[in-house]
Amino acid sequence: MSGPAHQHRAVDAPRIQALSIRQPWAELIVAGHKLVENRTWRTRYSGLLVIHAPAAIDKRALAALREAGTVLPDELPTRVFLGVVTLEGIHDERDGCCAPWGEPAVKHWTLTGPQRFAAPAPGIGAQGLFNVPDDVAATVNQLTGAPAAGR
Numbered sequence: 001m002s003g004p005a006h007q008h009r010a011v012d013a014p015r016i017q018a019l020s021i022r023q024p025w026a027e028l029i030v031a032g033h034k035l036v037e038n039r040t041w042r043t044r045y046s047g048l049l050v051i052h053a054p055a056a057i058d059k060r061a062l063a064a065l066r067e068a069g070t071v072l073p074d075e076l077p078t079r080v081f082l083g084v085v086t087l088e089g090i091h092d093e094r095d096g097c098c099a100p101w102g103e104p105a106v107k108h109w110t111l112t113g114p115q116r117f118a119a120p121a122p123g124i125g126a127q128g129l130f131n132v133p134d135d136v137a138a139t140v141n142q143l144t145g146a147p148a149a150g151r
């Protein structure tokens, strides 16, 4: 217990969280094509969500998407933070909602406002939601106009 004063810190502003999503799904999200993420679990977190592309690529999905004519870059970066979206909410799939990307019998994480980083930021992902490195948080704050710390 070192000081009498509370830290002037917004208690309801959690650290920006990231989620690892395999390519090519991560690319489709930051490109604004896919604004629902299928997960078997939900979180209470909402707000800015950084999209991380882990090392593993969903090769079956990639082949199927290319076959279907989905335009994707030749090179899909991995082990990088790609961009940021806003996680608006999460609901249970119902009656084939969130077509064409929503999958049956899972949770749909609805996303808005995708913004791609000017350059992918190298970094390692994690299971579940995880705190982003400071440099990535700074990039997000610049992009989204969030107040800088200490102002």
Ligand SMILES: [Zn+2]
Residues within 6 Å of the ligand: 091, 092, 093, 094, 097, 098, 102, 108
């Ligand atoms: Zn849905």
